[in-house]
Amino acid sequence: MSDSEMKLNGVSRDEKRRWTDAEVRYLSAHRADGSYLIAHVLKRTPLSVRVKAARLHISLDRKPMKVCPICGTYFVRDNKAGRYGMCQVCWERRKADAMRERAAERAAQRDYDNAKHRKNTGGA
Ligand SMILES: [Zn+2]
Structure with a gap:
């Protein structure tokens, strides 16, 4: 010191x-x-x-740190596993994207189920 x-x-x-x-x-x-x-x-x-x-x-x-290959702006900190070599910013963004994607998939699945149900019950 x-x-x-x-x-x-x-x-x-x-x-x-x-x-x-x-x-x-x-x-x-x-x-x-x-x-x-x-x-x-x-x-x-x-x-x-x-x-x-x-x-x-x-x-x-x-x-020594690597710059994030996705944004090219922030450093990749390798102290946490499972981030696929992304920086924290890209990782948080990826999580948000994944959640939006999941919500969209659910909505699409509901649409599909509704359409199938209508077809199966002979509606329209
Ligand atoms: Zn990044």
Whole structure:
């Protein structure tokens, strides 16, 4: 720990601000960004981020990251399985698309069932 980091210790009101679940999730998902970037986004001090990460046994070691092949904008964070190499933004969008697709499938299935029912009962 450097001298400037030591000075932050003790004066930081930031230390006393409770971490919300959303912040903890962000810290966990973005661990590869390192404490400075995470601190900037969460409006905390890098020390606060490092202390919290240590308590959660999360390593903030920087690793080389790939840019998302879908949007080409955001980094792919590989700490969660099952995202098919997408960034978090594309992943959330994909989930929303999948839910809309499911709703559309259900509506289409209802249409089909109604049409079949009408046919089977000799209506129209
Ligand atoms: Zn993306």
